[in-house]
Amino acid sequence: MISSLSDRRFLITGGTGSFGQTMVRRLLDAGASEVRVLSRDESKQDAMRHRIRDDRVRYYVGDVRDYDSVAKASRDTEFVFHAAALKQVPSCEFFPLEALRTNVLGSANVVDACERNGVEALVLLSTDKAVYPVNAMGMTKALMEKVAQAHARNNPAARTRVCCVRYGNVMYSRGSVIPLFIDQIRKGTPLTVTEPTMTRFLMSLEESVDLVEHAFRHGQPGDIFIRKADACTIGDLATALCNLFGVPVKMNVLGIRHGEKLYETLASREDLSRAEDFGEFLRVPVDSRDLNYALYFDEGSVDRGTQDFNSHNTRRLVVPEIESLLLNLPEVRAHLDAVAA
Numbered sequence: 263m264i265s266s267l268s269d270r271r272f273l274i275t276g277g278t279g280s281f282g283q284t285m286v287r288r289l290l291d292a293g294a295s296e297v298r299v300l301s302r303d304e305s306k307q308d309a310m311r312h313r314i315r316d317d318r319v320r321y322y323v324g325d326v327r328d329y330d331s332v333a334k335a336s337r338d339t340e341f342v343f344h345a346a347a348l349k350q351v352p353s354c355e356f357f358p359l360e361a362l363r364t365n366v367l368g369s370a371n372v373v374d375a376c377e378r379n380g381v382e383a384l385v386l387l388s389t390d391k392a393v394y395p396v397n398a399m400g401m402t403k404a405l406m407e408k409v410a411q412a413h414a415r416n417n418p419a420a421r422t423r424v425c426c427v428r429y430g431n432v433m434y435s436r437g438s439v440i441p442l443f444i445d446q447i448r449k450g451t452p453l454t455v456t457e458p459t460m461t462r463f464l465m466s467l468e469e470s471v472d473l474v475e476h477a478f479r480h481g482q483p484g485d486i487f488i489r490k491a492d493a494c495t496i497g498d499l500a501t502a503l504c505n506l507f508g509v510p511v512k513m514n515v516l517g518i519r520h521g522e523k524l525y526e527t528l529a530s531r532e533d534l535s536r537a538e539d540f541g542e543f544l545r546v547p548v549d550s551r552d553l554n555y556a557l558y559f560d561e562g563s564v565d566r567g568t569q570d571f572n573s574h575n576t577r578r579l580v581v582p583e584i585e586s587l588l589l590n591l592p593e594v595r596a597h598l599d600a601v602a603a
């Protein structure tokens with residue numbers, strides 16, 4: 263277990279995104295000696311440099327698809343968080359090979375570079391869409407989890423402790439439905455709801471960072487940590503937002519899009535048959551049975567999962583509860599203040 267983050271050196275791939283920026287601040291506050299950010303877009307790095315004025319943050323322009331850029335950025339670091347990914351469902355559907363290159367081969371580069379550089383621990387960020395996946399984004403994230411687990415299983419003497427975290431939708435993340443609905447409310451247009459009964463887990467950015475920190479401190483090689491979460495229907499989310507802004511609920515129902523599911527699953531039946539329950543978190547250990555062929559076919563498991571953990575069977579938030587979660591988000595409060603002014 264890692265008790266102190268002070269005087270440690272970190273790398274965050276995809277570090278200019280919402281997760282990366284929150285994690286960078288947390289690590290700086292905890293006394294990290296250096297936090298590196300590896301990402302493709304120099305202008306986002308420049309904007310971040312102006313926002314976080316701290317010379318312990320170092321910026322590396324590069325792409326996880328290129329092994330050398332990951333190897334250089336991770337050299338002499340002790341801990342790595344891998345957040346770089348193609349995460350938009352539609353773009354991954356249109357360009358599945360691009361998703362494969364970044365989410366699978368890029369992640370394999372990160373795992374290899376960490377191992378060769380003797381990094382102590384690596385946490386890879388996955389998503390609920392990786393469970394029983396139906397879209398290319400989820401499929402490639404599921405393969406990323408397999409790459410991480412294979413590293414743990416195939417290298418008992420590995421130098422790097424590799425584990426994954428899985429979480430659901432982060433409220434108000436870039437390009438997600440909450441900022442879109444607020445924009446529509448402020449323009450006075452009906453909310454474009456795909457399917458009112460569709461459910462999604464709801465989680466704050468801070469909660470997702472807590473999960474990563476938990477995995478990084480406590481994870482064993484090959485573990486997947488899952489944060490349990492409540493969920494809501496998209497119809498109720500739209501209603502809660504309209505209520506907060508004091509406007510009548512007007513929805514334009516579009517229907518489910520290609521590659522979308524009616525509900526998301528955070529832990530499969532197969533995961534749950536092996537998972538350890540830590541209250542807020544689930545720990546799914548890697549299936550460490552030797553996968554050499556003779557044993558693979560001869561040594562089965564008697565565990566039988568019956569139920570998965572999904573956004574239809576978790577606790578369902580009601581409209582007033584969604585309203586108070588939304589009110590906790592500084593971005594939502596800023597919009598409400600702007601409307602009131």
Ligand SMILES: O=c1ccn([C@@H]2O[C@H](COP(=O)(O)OP(=O)(O)O[C@H]3O[C@H](CO)[C@@H](O)[C@H](O)[C@H]3O)[C@@H](O)[C@H]2O)c(=O)[nH]1
Pocket residue numbers: 349350351389390391429430431432437438439440442454455456457460461462496519522526
């Ligand atoms: O105009 C819209 C857009 C979205 N939705 C619905 O709102 C929900 C949430 O949509 P969105 O915020 O776009 O998130 P997801 O498509 O669920 O995927 C997000 O959440 C994932 C975590 O589950 C991340 O990994 C992805 O990067 C991110 O795109 C879904 O049910 C959508 O069908 C609407 O009703 N109307």
